[in-house]
Amino acid sequence: MAALSSIKDNCRKVMCIGRNYADHVTELNNARPKQPFFFLKPSSSLHLPDEGPVLRPSGVTTHFEVELGIVIGKRCQNLDTDDESEALQYIDSYVLAIDMTARNVQDEAKKKGLPWSIAKGFDTFCPVAGPIAKSKITDPHDVEIYLKVNGKTKQEDSTGLMLFRIPRQLSDISKVMTLEKGDIVLTGTPKGVGPVVTGDVMEAGLRIGGEEVEEARLRVE
Amino acid sequence: MAALSSIKDNCRKVMCIGRNYADHVTELNNARPKQPFFFLKPSSSLHLPDEGPVLRPSGVTTHFEVELGIVIGKRCQNLDTDDESEALQYIDSYVLAIDMTARNVQDEAKKKGLPWSIAKGFDTFCPVAGPIAKSKITDPHDVEIYLKVNGKTKQEDSTGLMLFRIPRQLSDISKVMTLEKGDIVLTGTPKGVGPVVTGDVMEAGLRIGGEEVEEARLRVE
Numbered sequence: 001m002a003a004l005s006s007i008k009d010n011c012r013k014v015m016c017i018g019r020n021y022a023d024h025v026t027e028l029n030n031a032r033p034k035q036p037f038f039f040l041k042p043s044s045s046l047h048l049p050d051e052g053p054v055l056r057p058s059g060v061t062t063h064f065e066v067e068l069g070i071v072i073g074k075r076c077q078n079l080d081t082d083d084e085s086e087a088l089q090y091i092d093s094y095v096l097a098i099d100m101t102a103r104n105v106q107d108e109a110k111k112k113g114l115p116w117s118i119a120k121g122f123d124t125f126c127p128v129a130g131p132i133a134k135s136k137i138t139d140p141h142d143v144e145i146y147l148k149v150n151g152k153t154k155q156e157d158s159t160g161l162m163l164f165r166i167p168r169q170l171s172d173i174s175k176v177m178t179l180e181k182g183d184i185v186l187t188g189t190p191k192g193v194g195p196v197v198t199g200d201v202m203e204a205g206l207r208i209g210g211e212e213v214e215e216a217r218l219r220v221e
Numbered sequence: 222m223a224a225l226s227s228i229k230d231n232c233r234k235v236m237c238i239g240r241n242y243a244d245h246v247t248e249l250n251n252a253r254p255k256q257p258f259f260f261l262k263p264s265s266s267l268h269l270p271d272e273g274p275v276l277r278p279s280g281v282t283t284h285f286e287v288e289l290g291i292v293i294g295k296r297c298q299n300l301d302t303d304d305e306s307e308a309l310q311y312i313d314s315y316v317l318a319i320d321m322t323a324r325n326v327q328d329e330a331k332k333k334g335l336p337w338s339i340a341k342g343f344d345t346f347c348p349v350a351g352p353i354a355k356s357k358i359t360d361p362h363d364v365e366i367y368l369k370v371n372g373k374t375k376q377e378d379s380t381g382l383m384l385f386r387i388p389r390q391l392s393d394i395s396k397v398m399t400l401e402k403g404d405i406v407l408t409g410t411p412k413g414v415g416p417v418v419t420g421d422v423m424e425a426g427l428r429i430g431g432e433e434v435e436e437a438r439l440r441v442e
């Protein structure tokens with residue numbers, strides 16, 4: 001398991017699953033997808049805990065989306081499986097991530113049929129904490145992820161609520177594009193997303209059986 | 222100037238400019254953008270001349286878009302310039318590229334307000350030739366790029382027709398996301414895009430003052 005800074009340096013793409021928790025789909029008035037869909041964030045958006053605040057570009061409504069992230073451990077191409085233990089072999093370790101989103105830019109893009117890359121891709125728009133050893137998360141579909149803003153809980157749900165589980169995600173992505181060692185997959189966000197403004201402090205984390213996992217603690221302004 | 226294979230290996234993101242030639246905007250019935258917009262292709266889609274045919278995934282209408290590509294030579298962040306000589310300092314070399322596009326997937330995404338990452342991101346969807354030395358292209362806004370299918374010319378226009386020139390492209394991108402050494406920027410495609418099916422042979426290239434540039438020749442099935 002590499003240090004977080006080398007995970008950042010070696011990541012070439014960040015693939016994010018959209019609309020993967022039913023209540024989050026509803027809160028943004030989106031249609032529930034019939035199959036997983038995904039989009040890219042640039043690796044240049046990865047942001048380490050010691051790198052300062054997340055940017056709030058002017059004119060941009062900046063939303064948080066806490067997500068369980070997977071660091072890919074080996075090349076994954078055309079994976080065809082529903083078998084969890086087989087799919088999990090492609091996982092090196094986990095990170096906790098915030099998929100920061102320029103929501104008004106994304107809304108405009110959706111209206112005009114334009115790509116999401118700008119809305120999702122600003123520098124600092126992917127804060128990460130970790131890594132969390134694979135051995136520590138025996139079941140990635142049974143952890144709780146949460147995010148607080150200024151001490152107030154905004155998101156807090158089990159990854160068991162994912163509409164499409166990790167094997168399906170890896171399978172669908174890898175049939176379009178090869179996942180390479182070091183790539184990161186963000187597995188979607190539960191309900192409760194919302195805006196942060198300059199000065200707000202986000203604290204995110206992960207619990208297993210009610211116990212906080214220390215290395216997943218993420219605190220960013 | 223690195224070899225093409227190491228350009229592929231070291232590229233983390235491919236940024237593509239959309240709708241950057243007026244007649245191409247018209248042919249796809251799109252709106253002419255008021256400012257450059259851009260989207261990501263994954264570096265895993267880069268495809269070398271000796272790596273075999275471009276994939277035609279089943280159910281996908283595969284379109285070619287020939288483009289002049291820039292290999293970034295040094296970190297570019299918040300670049301604020303209209304000055305061509307200043308902007309060109311960030312260029313290491315050039316490649317000729319085909320921005321392969323799953324057009325029906327993209328049309329569907331545009332209709333539904335979904336991201337373009339799948340439509341643009343399949344493995345093999347970014348064939349490249351080169352590199353072309355920076356010294357050889359004294360004015361990147363005055364070269365001719367072309368693409369033939371089975372010997373018949375489909376695209377053939379001057380990069381002088383770009384709606385937004387390279388300094389503006391680098392400036393706008395770098396205000397959203399840092400361009401790193403080794404990243405590739407595709408500068409948009411002229412009119413004439415269209416489908417290819419299995420067995421079709423694409424030949425693309427670049428001419429300066431009517432003279433073919435040998436290292437830019439790209440032949441792919």
Ligand SMILES: [Mg+2]
Pocket residue numbers: 016017018065067099186188189
């Ligand atoms: Mg998300």
Ligand SMILES: [Mg+2]
Pocket residue numbers: 012013180263264265266
């Ligand atoms: Mg890649």
Ligand SMILES: [Mg+2]
Pocket residue numbers: 237238239286288320407409410
């Ligand atoms: Mg294009």
